[in-house]
Amino acid sequence: MNISIKAKSSRGDASYTVDFMTKDGVLSVFCDCPAGEWGKFCKHKWQLLNGDESMLTSIDQSSQLKIVHTLAIEKGIHDLYKDVDALEKQKKILAKEQKKEKDSMKKALSKKHTLTEEQFSDLNASLSAIDTKMAYTGYLITKEKEVVEKKLKSGF
8 A cells, every 4th residue: 555645734834745655564654844854753644644634735635544544553553652652741740840840939039038058959959850850851752753753664
């Protein structure tokens, strides 16, 4: 099976071609967007594999999208992305913690009395630790998306 689908660009002023190919039961996916060309994670491929009709430049391609989506489910597309999903959930939890810490720090800094260096350091250390975890989780998400991208190109 070889199916090509035109996907909308994020700006909406262009489209990209996403090619879905099966050979010997292995599904491979390619996109001609800049991210896809550079081997980076491509949302066009991912959203089309997940059956997102809003990505189509023409609703006439719906039947082709259904074929691709059904095949992607049969091939375990959701398993392919489960590590990224888990990391993104973790990042959302960290973002809430980060906001809470920032609010706490703002509140402490807005009080009339001056904090000691130790108090300030304690507040800052907690926020800094969360910032580091957020950055590292973002890095892990990027790396895991690269793994997914390689699997999409080589086939799954």
